[in-house]
Amino acid sequence: MSLKNLFLRAMAVITIGSGALFAPLSHAADASSLYVTLDQAQPSDTPDKIEVLEFFAYTCPHCNAIEPMVEKWVKTLPPNVVFHAVPVAFNASMADLQKLYYTLVAMNRLDLHAAVFKAIHEEHKPIYDQKAITDWIVSQGVDRAKFEAVFTSFGIQSKVTRANELAKSYQIEGTPSISVAGKYVTSPSMTQSYEGTIQEAQKLVEMATKK
Structure with a gap:
């Protein structure tokens, strides 16, 4: 296998706990392309705005690496562009981490977003299920009862369902x-x-703006 193919496969590794899941490369049939165009454009949840979605997983080491770059880039986006992060689950064991992200959003505690990545990838804390996640979030100064009430709410589950629909619609693999x-x-x-990736995303935003 060539070095290029080895790299492309490595980029699709998603670490989960002590194991790893190799997710298929999205649209890998044309690996030389810097981006792909969906056969059917997806409607925006934010009308009159150019929507940028970042599909990520807290357990993904590549998401951990790119996150500071994404955060910096998002601050430079013009007013006509809206950004949303979308937590992805490639299997049922990742669902609670989807709920964690949306709970942080609902509780206005996205200041802990980077801390979740750090806990998993630098501190090697196995915060993958509700109990472990809740214990960790409490250690960050968040009230346990309030967190659990939001985490287990219908509203959060609805957001997770929507995230799964988006991942499917955008063919995220x-x-x-x-x-x-x-x-x-x-x-x-x-x-x-x-x-x-950030540079290409910026070019795509500029291309969409001109249309």
Whole structure:
């Protein structure tokens, strides 16, 4: 196998606990392309805005690596662009981490978003299920009862369901992936670098703006 193919496969690795899941490369049939265009454009949840979605998983080491770059890039996006992060689950064991993200959003505690990545990838804390997640979040100064009430709410489950629908509609098979304007998707498995993914996403935003 060539070094390029080895790299492309490595970019699709998603670490889960002590094991690893190899997610198929999104649209890998054209690995030389820096982005793909969906056959059918997806409607935006934010009318009159160019929507940028970052499909990520807390357990994905590549999401952990690219996250600071995404955070910096998002701050430079113009007013006509809206950004949403979308937590992805490739199996049922990842669902509670989807709930964690949306609970942080609902509780206005996205200041802990980066801390979740750090806990999993640097501190090697196995915060994958509700109990472990709740114990960890309490250690960050969040009230247990309030967190559990939001985490287990119908509203959070609805957001998770919507995230799963988006991942399916956008044909997301690996993380991180960034979609622009409901029809373009790029990822490190296509650009072969984290920086290249951000640069390509920026070009796609500019292309969508001109249309």
